[in-house]
Amino acid sequence: MWQFHQRLRPFTAISFDLDDTLYDNVPVMLRAEQHVADFLADTYPQTAELDVLAWRALRNQVAAENAELASNMTALRMATLQRTLKQYGIADAERAARAAMAEFLSARNRVEITPEVHALLAQLAEFYPLVAISNGNADVQRIGLGDYFQAAYQPGNGLRGKPFSDMFTAAAQHLLLRDAGQLLHVGDHPVSDVQGAHTFGAQAIWLQPAASGKAESGPATRLPHATISDVQALAALLPR
Numbered sequence: 001m002w003q004f005h006q007r008l009r010p011f012t013a014i015s016f017d018l019d020d021t022l023y024d025n026v027p028v029m030l031r032a033e034q035h036v037a038d039f040l041a042d043t044y045p046q047t048a049e050l051d052v053l054a055w056r057a058l059r060n061q062v063a064a065e066n067a068e069l070a071s072n073m074t075a076l077r078m079a080t081l082q083r084t085l086k087q088y089g090i091a092d093a094e095r096a097a098r099a100a101m102a103e104f105l106s107a108r109n110r111v112e113i114t115p116e117v118h119a120l121l122a123q124l125a126e127f128y129p130l131v132a133i134s135n136g137n138a139d140v141q142r143i144g145l146g147d148y149f150q151a152a153y154q155p156g157n158g159l160r161g162k163p164f165s166d167m168f169t170a171a172a173q174h175l176l177l178r179d180a181g182q183l184l185h186v187g188d189h190p191v192s193d194v195q196g197a198h199t200f201g202a203q204a205i206w207l208q209p210a211a212s213g214k215a216e217s218g219p220a221t222r223l224p225h226a227t228i229s230d231v232q233a234l235a236a237l238l239p240r
Contacts, residue, residue, distance in 0.1 A: 001233045005223040008184075011203060013175045014124060014237075015168070017187030018134040021207055022117050022145070022231065025136075032107035039103045044096065046088050058084055071161025071192065074137045074154070077101060109142040116232060121148040123238055131171045133185065135161040135192055150174070162189075163196030172200075186234065191221060198222040207231055 019025035033052045041048040050058075059080040063070035069079055081097035090096050124130060125148045132140050132152040140152045151174050155161035159170060172183055180201030187193025188207045197204035206224035228234070 001229055002236065003227040004225070005227065006225045008225050009181055009203060011128075011184040012182045013129045013131065013171075013177060013184070015131045015133045015171055015183055015185045015202070016149075017162075017185075017189065017193050018132055018138045018140070018143075018145075019136045020188045021186060021193075022121075023111050023113055023143075025111075025138075028108055028111055031110070032104055035107040036100055036104045040085075040100055043099075044085070044088065044090055046090075047085070050084070055080070055084075068160055071135050071164060072155035073135055073161075074101075074156065077104065077137075105137060105139075108137065109139050111138065111143040113144055118144075120232060120235060121145065124148075124234065127239055128237075129175055131175065133162065133167045133171055133187075162187075162192035163199055165196070165200040168196065168200035168202060172202075184237075186231070194224045195221045197224075205234075 016022060019028075030052075033055065037050065037052050037055055040050070059076060062080045062083065063076055066079075069076045078097055078101055081100050082093050085096050085100075086093035121130065129150050130148055132145070132149045134152070134154055137154060140146045140149050146152075151171065153159065153167040153170055155167070159166040161167070168180070168183065168185070172180060175183070177183055181203060183197075183200075183202040184205065185193060185197035185202045186205045186207060187197075188209075190206065194204045194206050204222075204224040206227045207229075208227050209229055
């Protein structure tokens with residue numbers, strides 16, 4: 001369940017990615033993206049030819065044009081919506097994009113957290129300050145995890161997404177960490193989470209489920225300190 005690649009040094013705080021780390025985000029996004037595509041097709045029939053796959057391709061195109069947007073899923077979706085709705089001749093495309101984004105956020109925050117994850121976070125929070133650091137737009141309060149985290153960081157308001165160090169830096173400042181290595185980051189992505197933690201100077205645990213069913217997220221560019229196949233393995237971090 002644990003595979004160590006580097007010596008894990010003492011740490012005083014833990015940061016978590018959210019999507020695909022604490023819950024399976026794939027069905028959540030499939031439902032949310034379908035909901036938005038249906039909403040737009042009903043509200044603006046001229047966009048009905050755009051199904052979920054077409055919207056996803058448009059979003060990927062915008063991401064390829066701007067690396068900073070690619071790490072900020074909220075801004076990326078807004079930019080895609082606004083550009084595409086404008087191209088389809090929608091009057092006040094910005095207002096229409098905001099309405100579609102509100103529909104998306106409502107749907108994407110309908111997340112089921114298992115009792116086991118609730119129990120694990122509650123136990124960890126008794127011994128370590130926990131923060132959430134996510135490139136996505138899940139709201140820890142709306143998905144029922146707010147009680148465990150002292151702070152939650154997402155791209156925006158001057159903070160770039162992972163693997164940029166901005167959110168790690170903000171978390172470390174909030175936690176009053178004297179050294180970046182006091183932060184242990186847990187996430188599922190080899191670049192945004194593992195490389196991002198390394199770039200900042202934090203320690204990294206890579207969650208890599210043995211059979212996640214997810215598309216490959218790219219090669220690891222830096223070795224994590226450890227790899228786990230199940231988030232419940234983190235119970236080993238609890239004092240004995």
